[in-house]
Amino acid sequence: MLLKNRLRHWLLAAATLAAAPAMANNPVAPSDSATIKQIYDNALTSTKSYEDLRYLTKNIGARLSGSPQAAAAVEWGRQVMNKMGLDRVYVQEVMVPHWVRGDKEIGRVLSGQVGSTDVNIAALGSSVGTGESGLTAEVVEVHNFEELEKLGKKKVKGKIVFFNRAFDNTHVQTMAAYSGAVDQRGGGPVAAAKLGAVAVIVRSMANEIQDVPHTGNTRYQDGVDKIPAAAISTKGAELLSKQLKNDPNLKFYMRMTCENLPEVLSYNVIGELKGTEKPNEIIVVGGHLDSWDLGEGAHDDGTGVVQSMEVLRLFKDLGIKPKRTIRAVLYMNEENGLRGGRKYAEEAKAKGENHIAAIESDAGGFTPRGFGMEATPAQIQKALTWKPLLTPYGLHEIGAGHGGADIGPLKGQGTVALIGFKPDSQRYFDYHHTDIDTFETVNRREMQLGAASMASLVYLISQYGL
Template sequence: MKGMFAALILIASHACAVYGQTDSVMMERIYTASFEQGQAYEYLRYLTKKIGHRIAGSQKAEAAVQWSKSLMENLPFEKVYLQDVEVPYWERGKQEQAYVVTTGKPLQVLALGGSVATPLDGLEAEVVEVELLSDLRKHGDAVAGKIVFVNKPWDESIVETGVAYGLNSSQRSRGPAEAAKLGAVAYLFRSLSSSPDDDFPHTGGTRYVAGIDSIPAFAISAVGATLLSQTLKEDPSTRVHLANQSKWKGTVATHNVVAEWKGTQFPDQIITIGGHIDSWDVGEGAHDNGTGTMGTLDAIRTLMRLGYKPRHTIRLVFYMNEENGVHGAVKYGEQAKANGEQLIAAIESDAGGFAPRGFDIKSSADKVAWIQQHWKPLFEQKFWVSRFLQGSPGVDSGVWGAHFPNTLMFNFRPDPHRYFDIHHTAKDVFEAVDRRELQSGVAALASLLYLLDQHIEKVGR
């Protein structure tokens, strides 16, 4: 009896020690495997160099879908399939042109996503400069017939660049309609770039409002914006020439790509992981979001290679059309809801492939506190991943999450410093991604996936 009691204590304490140890040993194996045998970087090389940028509805976006599907089919998933998605297709057309009429000085611009075209030979007008759209009203009638130029510099004091981006991004989407209301003929928006020395324009989505004229809308580089602002100070009657030939080309049938790794204990409980496969139509969509798709795929592949058997079903989703419509995420959510699926957790990667810093967690404060207490220490000391804070899910998870308010959601957060220097520009190419940083992110994603699969029942209890 006494001996048995001692043995029980021994088993209990042993089990306890092994429990924590098992996780840290597994994470070491994941990190080693990701650095030594990871494929995300090579997958990314193919996606960016052989396929290239891939705006939703384009042939390249569909090529990325088909190639991703074949990648997944070469891994031991039980099921790989495409989910039909209809997307509106917008085409940039011939390269935009912009210059200061008096000096001929060129300005670097990109049409904003969704923009209508100027007349074929362009348009020319005087410019009204403001920092905020709300200042436009002060100019009243003076806006009619002119180009509205919103020139709000990036707030460099904010370390988390996503916050600085968010402070000003609504002026990109609302601007053309606000300007058109006052009779403006075009909209020129200072690029959302974190660097004042950046001469690349950053595109991004914009919107028109029914019943208000649609006017051509452009992003101008930070350097161009500063130059134009100085020129206007010297001569307020300065005229600018703008030309683009963008247009909407109807709807196109395309797809989300989905792969399922069946759970051994709870096959009906699903952990979703993934990111968007489309990109803007400049650069190569490397950080946004080649790293997110190839990284999440490689995270699963890493666990597979280690002989791991998931308890819950792990479902990889490459969403279509995050950049200009989120129709893929809408479809995923509708379908999952119609099927009555149990989407217990989600991980999204759509913030670049820089060195991993942690995860934002959409959940209650007590669950986040539990994760901080039990999982953060496993990442923090050895792997330099320490951000586990309550926050927003990614865009796609946020959209389908409207149907699943109780899903525990994680938004992968790599280092934010350089992301908005290249975001939505011609600079977002394969060469801007570092292999070691990317594979470190893969290891962090695979580790979180492993911990969720092993312990989700304990989170917040």
């Protein structure tokens, strides 16, 4: 026991010495550590954010832009923040796309050797449909755009292009694997259509071999034919690839009744606590209120929404008076248009608002690891001086990184630092954009720790700026 006590004291002393130079460059009040402890204590013992998530996912459900559920989520978010007694709660008009999936999709491999095999597919967001009778054609498999170009029109015209580039699972950070594969989903249909393809199938954006298709948005281009585009489960992709090797002339049948309807008026929802000393310096914390129409949008991005509101609740419940203004923004239409993020930035610029930081939670409700910053070296260095206050709570990864899609349009407006909340990423792409992204997959404590992490960083920025 004595040895353990000595070791504990030595480690504490070493940590204090290591932190001393950083803390000296950015003095903080002794009370800051106590305030952050209060934030965590409150977040971990309150079930408010978890019950909010339960209501959003179970009572409202999937919330694709333009849907009645998205409209219900707007009203829900407004009511939840109104009940907090904030200084201001308001909505911000934004026109959004209205895409509907239609009937459950049908995908079928038609091989002369093994017969007919059903596979799970899901239409990609913004895709056109196949028509009521569906579409049947031969398949050509590619792994990248270079392979597609080498095939040329002669080998692609009239066929379905199958993009089968898997995640590079040597990446420890799964977001890097996603970034290395997602271009085939976004740009695949246009590239294939230019060569005369009649449809596109894209391997799902997932690490694991599973039988769940992962949807996500795709993009079309003016002057290029719009062709149907679907995601196929990773298990289905493996099967299709294997059968193609044995039977290059096999065909694929797909039926999708999705369609794009006229745009719909929707809203961002915003709650605000006014700063006591520098109210014109604004700190945003946010997530996106919309989700894909599959599942319940729990990790993507229900957790980000309730964590952002929880930041304001923690300040109110603990009586913390922010020196700078804090806004929680529940953005609409991140998934298939980013209209909410663009609208917020557009109005902020028109009003001449001064945003000093924007924090986004859109990577799931998993165990916190830190924050990635799109910021100046000086801003990153200042955030690093707070590591001694944050590392006891597991926030070790603080440095340059990705901010977030919704806050991205703020870039270039003054010296705003764009900050992405970084939870552990290993399980995120099991659920991302699928029908298994449900409330039950969210661990309450992990999500609460994330809210407390965000609130702690917001508190420090509010106190000392960037």
